[in-house]
Amino acid sequence: MNTATTHFQDALQRSQQRKQLYLGLALLTVALLAPFVAYPVFLMKLLCFALFACAFNLLLGYVGLLSFGHAAFLGTGGYITGWLLTRYSSLTPELGILGGTLAATLLGLLFGVLAIRRQGIYFAMITLALAQLTFFIYLQAPFTGGENGLHGVPRGQLFGLLDLKNDLAMYYFVLAVFLFGYLLIQRTVNSPFGQILRAIRENEPRALSLGYNVNAYKLLAFVISAGLAGLAGATKTVVFQFASLTDAHWHMSGEVILMTLLGGVGTLLGPVLGSSLVVWLHHALGGSVLGSWMSVILGSIFVLCVLLFRAGIVGYLQKFVQRNLR
Amino acid sequence: MSNVILETRGLTKEFNGFTAVDSVDLQVQQGHIHALIGPNGAGKSTVFNLLTHFLPATRGEVLYQGQVIAKLPPNRIARLGLVRSFQISAVFGQMSVLENVRVALQHQLGTSFHFWKSASSLNHLNQQAMQLLESVDLQDFAMRKTVELPYGRKRALELATTLALEPTVMLLDEPTQGMGHEDVERVVGLIRKAAVGRTVLMVEHNLHVVSSLCDRITVLARGSVLAEGDYATVSANPLVREAYMGKEAEHV
Structure with missing residues (x-):
């Protein structure tokens, strides 16, 4: 009985893993071929926001923590990387990105230590307040260029070898960064640590009564999320050679919530799809007469999502597949 | 009074002027199944929360294996072998x-x-x-x-999860609450089995369960200890009959 059941579980796990692998390979092929069909800079923007939304979803979807200040990490990654690369011209882009990511990780640790003990709306409010504080620092600080933003960040040469001024080279580097972040999140969710996170999301007092220091687990998840959001911002700055206040503004914290909910909170691919749709909407409507209605359109989508599509697009697809293909 | 494994001294909890637990002195002997009973609002669950530091006590001490544990966070207390369950099945x-x-x-x-x-x-x-x-x-x-899972099975799962920590003392908060007769019998059997070599402190409303399972009973009323002893002693106590069993006595 014992071994039969565990064997059954193993087999089930393996068949699921195989399906996931096929889906992953198909998506990877699409991603590898995409720059020959679509504009690479646009694709890079998609990937950066996808990573940002995935990082956010690690918290909201897998720990149940709503951070309303994730723009601070995106912005910090961008500004610190931009500043490092403009100030020290001998730095290679990957080191600049590493610096920006580390800065966002440390900021995440600081935010986390201050906010993690609070629950629900209080947690959201503290992260919002801290992010606003960060925003005003970037508005005033001399190195950010204030409202004009930080311009002229060199793309440079990756590891001193590969010239990133070539959009195609840049694209594959961004894809590699995105894959690193995505796979790290996938692993985190499916790790011993991820099991404890699930338990905390399901029933926090019970996890505590089983001897787990829940705040420490939440804090680590928060720091990983902040670091990856910073990585997204840092990479984006190198792509666009520019860091601006938009990335640190609270609108961005709100938009990442929309991206995640639209695609499907608590699913791995949901935020990728959701962020792509939102970025594409901005792109498609930006030039048209509807451009000035952007906020209204996004707001309506948000309302519809919350009222009708709680599981998001990928969440619904998953349910559909489970119901019909089992 | 030898071999006391869990003890409270003057344990008190006040919520904005309302005293939920009023200087409770409780002694749980090693190896006993000890019941905490009392009418609704007597402070039984609050005592559990204080013992495991899910709530900080206003005054008083909790001693576990002779060690003061009031300052430790709940997860550390669980690691020491004092593991609690919850009133609503926690799975x-x-x-x-x-x-x-x-x-x-x-x-x-x-x-x-x-x-x-x-x-x-x-x-x-x-x-x-x-x-x-x-x-x-x-x-x-x-x-x-x-x-x-059906409700009774969830409670059984909760018990198995608690046992996974190999607790020295198990605190069970109303383990048979909301169950049908058959489920109650099964859970009582499971508790009896699980209690071998351990100490159990349980909050319980079902007096049949208490009388058949427990070695010692403490009755709480309005936050303080009203009576203590084995089932015969406690159920013969007129104060207890008045405060708690008045309406229940007809069923017993």
């Missing part, structure tokens, strides 16, 4: 039944913060988790999603 609904127990076993590996390791490293624990599930007769449900 992880979206996880499988096996995973529920395995989460509690995960301590042993010391990899609970390892976010870079595959969760398949936890499969070492499956055998042990299955044994625990067998001990509460849940082995056939191992792969089921926990929300799908």
